[in-house]
Amino acid sequence: MAQPSIPLKASYWPADTSREVLDITEGQALREATLLAPERWALVEKMPGTWTSLTGAGATDRRWTYAQLLDDATACAHWLLQRYHPGQHICLWAPNVPEWVILQYGASLAGMVLVTANPALRAPELQYVLSQSRSCALFHIDQFRGSDMVDMARTAADGVKGEVDVISLSGWLARVRKSPREGRLPEVDPRGPAQIQYTSGTTGAPKGALLHHMGLVTNACFVAARSLQHKDVHICPMPLFHTAGSVMSVLGCVTTLSTLVLVATFEPDLVLQATEDERGTRLSGVPTMLLALLEQRRARTYDLSSLQLAMSGGAPVPVALTERVRAELGCDLVTVYGQTELSPIVCQTAPDDSAQDKAQTAGQPLWHVEVRITGPLGDVLPVGEEGEIQARGYQTMLEYFAQPEATAQTLLGDGWVRTGDLGVMDERGYCRVTGRLKDMIIRGGENIYPAQVEGVLMKHPVVADAAVFGMADAHWGERVAAAVRFKPGADVCTAEDLRQFCRQHIAPHKTPEHWFICEAFPLTGSGKVQKYRLKELARQQQLRTLSCQ
Secondary structure, rough: OOOOOOOOEEEEEOOOOOOOOOOOOHHHHHHHHHHHHHOOOOEEEEEEOOOOOOOOOOOOOOOEEHHHHHHHHHHHHHHHHHHOOOOOOOEEEEOOOOOHHHHHHHHHHOOOEEEEEOOOOHHHHHHHHHHHHHHHHEEEOOOEEEEEEEHHHHHHHHOOOOOOOEEEEHHHHHHHOOOOOOOOOOOOOOOOOEEEEEOOOOOOOEEEEEEEEEHHHHHHHHHHOOOOOOEEEEEEEEOOHHHHHHHHHHHHHOOOOOOOEOOOOHHHHHHHHHHHHHHHEEEEEOOHHHHHHHHHHHHHHOOOOOOOOOEEOOOOOOHHHHHHHHHHHHOOOEEEEOOOHHHHHEEEEOOOHHHHHHOOEEEEOOOOEEEEEEOOOEEOOOOOEEEEEEEEEEEOOOOOOOHHHHHHEEOOOOOEEEEEEEEOOOOOOOOOEEEEEOEEEOOOOOEHHHHHHHHOOOOOOOOOEEEEEEEEEEOOEEEEEEEEEOOOOOOOOOOOHHHHEEEEEEEHHHHOOEEOOOOOOOOOOOOOOOOEEEEEEEEOOOEEOOOOO
8 A cells, every 4th residue: 555755744644546446337347257257156155054045045055156146137137127217226125145146236237226224124114214215116035033024015115105116035036037138238327326325323313325336346346455355255244235245245256256155144153154164265244243253163163274364344343352363263354444425445454464553443544535534623633633534535425315414414515524433543544443423422521432441341351342332420421331241151240340440441530330231232233333222221221230249
């Protein structure tokens, strides 16, 4: 990565233009990969051994070469164009099934916009997505984790003004393959809309980020290039309704001729067994997933000798977790930083970065993106000073779909995106994320950033995970609270033990005063902790208090 000729004095990184932006669509990326490696495995299905197919297929271990995947995607595009028009929005509500990938590419080839929906949504939430995105069709599976998806899909569609076609994926691919392929596929603008991805909802109602082809394909390619990916075997437990799945994994593989091993749902044993069976070289997952894999690794023996690299993002990666991944999974760990609105990655560490940089920073900005750290008035701060991370580049969303006020609050008139994240930049351009503006706790006028406190708690030998948040207080404004999850089989320590541990590492006013114990945290579909839910549960006295004795 090119660096400025002299050390930075201001927290501003100019765009590095030494690589070319890929001005192509998702469908074009698949076509180009097929020309280069038609017989290479493109897509491999991995499901728990006790499951039957979620889409009515005759097997649960299907495989596609690049040529076969393009053929199915092309058939899908023709099938879609017999029913809908280029530019229309179609919603996909399903877990990680191969049909998702086929629909993603098929919609691209047909010039339609794919609206992604978390399969954990209930009917009212799904209705919101369908209505807000103005989708004309809803594709769904019939059953998932005991839920009747058919009934919820119909209920959600019936509540939307205007007609929404409800289409089951059961047997759908067989019908698509038999469908006639009439006429030519449309020319699709690489800078036109490709997906509507809904924000994770860690702080409230989701917004639909309208993302374009060029931004998605290029960003996926740049992330892969930073981590030296080419013809890898990528194990993907990340959900496809999130950019980590449908962009970094799906498009990251197609731009590097890699094999996507699609894990149907995140189960630690399934992920590790898939890595062994397929000789996986790369693995992606948020910190909560990596922690679960490390715990499972201690319960069973797996051959992970092929694994070369793990990639994590979505939340700060504690130093202790980085060290455990190296020691217990036997591979390197690189971290990424970004958000849905930026397609999604802004900064990334590289395999040849120092261990300290990998553990304590999010790396340098990727190619063709400017990054700055700003103060409350929008002024660029000196290096090392904490402020809001802002970014500007090719990958910026087009808008929050049909939400001009929300768009104006995030996307500034000169193209800069307000991320809402706090961070610092050093003189080399390496960025460190220190927290969320909305997560910041203000206790008696002192600003406290949960990420710092969580990093300390994660060093405790019996703590598997921690989430720190503020609780309203009449005197101080807010008091610091912590919810912790202990390692399986470990002796549960007391709140006083944890308080004393924190006091050894951080100032007294940052040490949590309220302590709770959880077996699991409320998470978004992409694995981020929903701290507003923890606040609600604590306020309603629905969290279990950790004993002081």
